[in-house]
Amino acid sequence: MKRRLAxxxxxxxxxxxRAETVEIRIDNFTFSPAEVHVAxxxxxxxxxxxxxxHAVAATDKSFRSKVLDTEERYxxxxxxxxxxEYFCSLHPHxxxxxxxxxxxxxxxxx
Amino acid sequence: MPKQTSEIDHGRRRALKCMAWAGTGLAWTMAGGxxxxxxxxxxxxxxPVPVPVPAxxxxxxxxxxxxxxxxxxxxxxxxATLREAVAGIRxxxxxxAFVIHTGDISHLSRDEQFDAADQALKELGLPIFFVPGExxxxxxxxxxxxxxxxxxxxxxxxxxxxxxxxxxxxxxxxALVNVLNLKxxxxxxxxxxxxxxxxxxxxxxxxxxxxVVFAHIPLWTVYPDWGWGTDDGARAxxxxxxxxxxxxxxxxxxxxxxxxxxxxxxxxxRSTAFPQPAPGSAPSPGPMKxxxxxxxxALGVTTVSYRxxxxxxxxxxxxxx
Ligand SMILES: [Cu+2]
Numbered sequence: 322m323k324r325r326l327a328x329x330x331x332x333x334x335x336x337x338x339r340a341e342t343v344e345i346r347i348d349n350f351t352f353s354p355a356e357v358h359v360a361x362x363x364x365x366x367x368x369x370x371x372x373x374x375h376a377v378a379a380t381d382k383s384f385r386s387k388v389l390d391t392e393e394r395y396x397x398x399x400x401x402x403x404x405x406e407y408f409c410s411l412h413p414h415x416x417x418x419x420x421x422x423x424x425x426x427x428x429x430x431x
Numbered sequence: 432m433p434k435q436t437s438e439i440d441h442g443r444r445r446a447l448k449c450m451a452w453a454g455t456g457l458a459w460t461m462a463g464g465x466x467x468x469x470x471x472x473x474x475x476x477x478x479p480v481p482v483p484v485p486a487x488x489x490x491x492x493x494x495x496x497x498x499x500x501x502x503x504x505x506x507x508x509x510x511a512t513l514r515e516a517v518a519g520i521r522x523x524x525x526x527x528a529f530v531i532h533t534g535d536i537s538h539l540s541r542d543e544q545f546d547a548a549d550q551a552l553k554e555l556g557l558p559i560f561f562v563p564g565e566x567x568x569x570x571x572x573x574x575x576x577x578x579x580x581x582x583x584x585x586x587x588x589x590x591x592x593x594x595x596x597x598x599x600x601x602x603x604x605x606a607l608v609n610v611l612n613l614k615x616x617x618x619x620x621x622x623x624x625x626x627x628x629x630x631x632x633x634x635x636x637x638x639x640x641x642x643v644v645f646a647h648i649p650l651w652t653v654y655p656d657w658g659w660g661t662d663d664g665a666r667a668x669x670x671x672x673x674x675x676x677x678x679x680x681x682x683x684x685x686x687x688x689x690x691x692x693x694x695x696x697x698x699x700x701r702s703t704a705f706p707q708p709a710p711g712s713a714p715s716p717g718p719m720k721x722x723x724x725x726x727x728x729a730l731g732v733t734t735v736s737y738r739x740x741x742x743x744x745x746x747x748x749x750x751x752x
Binding site for chain 1: 503504505538539540565566569571613614615616617618655656657658714715716717718
């Protein structure tokens with residue numbers, strides 16, 4: 322019985338680990354963390370915590386969010402592996418990077 | 432002085448507000464290309480400084496960063512303060528010939544925000560010349576909504592993303608767009624097409640003609656850490672080197688900053704919506720939250736006067752309070 326429960330738990334954990342969500346907050350005109358390592362299949366969510374709108378745009382133009390007003394969010398599931406460079410299309414001095422490397426969702430570069 | 436007005440009865444308050452409008456603010460005059468402060472008025476001890484009014488010549492006003500639709504704590508009603516700015520201009524003893532709006536008309540490029548701004552600005556009863564701010568090109572078409580509304584420019588002459596030029600009262604005016612195709616890690620951007628157009632446009636303008644250039648983001652590098660500058664702004668300024676008098680009017684940074692370099696006077700206007708901090712004085716350039724009774728002292732419009740053969744243009748800033 323105990324062994325079966327353990328097996329079930331493992332089964333339940335696998336999809337959770339795969340469908341991980343990583344949040345990047347936009348605060349004080351900064352993506353934070355500005356660099357994040359995630360596993361393939363991770364959903365990255367950008368949340369605007371400023372009282373000025375921002376937008377998330379890939380540097381290679383592969384994607385662009387709608388404008389995000391305060392507390393609005395934009396999410397993308399990243400396939401990878403690879404590095405996604407992005408910036409704010411309103412305030413291009415704001416830049417960030419998502420590194421898809423199977424790193425298991427460990428955030429770096431706080 | 433503006434602080435005391437709240438204790439005074441309505442009729443008197445109105446009169447004082449008009450006075451404040453005509454005389455409050457930092458007044459700059461320019462002589463020999465070097466602007467200097469003629470007086471900081473509005474303080475208790477300062478006598479009102481007369482706004483330089485040309486007997487003949489040209490006066491126009493600048494409105495910037497009205498951000499209609501903005502409703503955050505820094506200013507819960509940006510439309511109301513735009514209306515106050517409009518009323519202030521209408522109350523000027525020396526009526527401007529026209530108004531320039533240096534962008535961020537709307538907060539989020541929404542139709543209803545542009546509509547409300549247009550309604551408020553219509554009360555001026557004056558021609559208005561626009562350039563877009565980055566907040567005006569947030570639609571899915573990345574500026575298509577702005578272009579549909581304002582893209583004809585004066586006499587249907589606007590080109591590209593909405594840049595154009597016109598002549599008025601002996602002054603050559605150039606409206607530039609530096610808020611599109613922004614590059615990661617970069618600043619404002621004019622682009623090759625616009626720079627080529629500018630070089631061509633200036634060909635027919637005499638060196639002696641005063642030139643006024645306006646655009647949303649400062650064309651000079653104010654503070655790159657906050658994105659306050661234009662990557663290829665120096666190239667535009669290079670094209671303007673041969674002119675005897677160049678005045679560059681910008682918005683975007685929601686505060687007055689100015690400098691003079693050779694024959695070029697740079698000036699940024701206050702917002703009519705909310706103030707932003709001085710460069711580097713805060714963790715970010717986000718809206719500054721002031722006590723409610725201080726807000727209008729940090730908002731305002733700019734008036735520019737030009738009298739032929741009298742040297743550089745006079746630039747005067749007035750607050751809403
Ligand atoms: Cu931004």
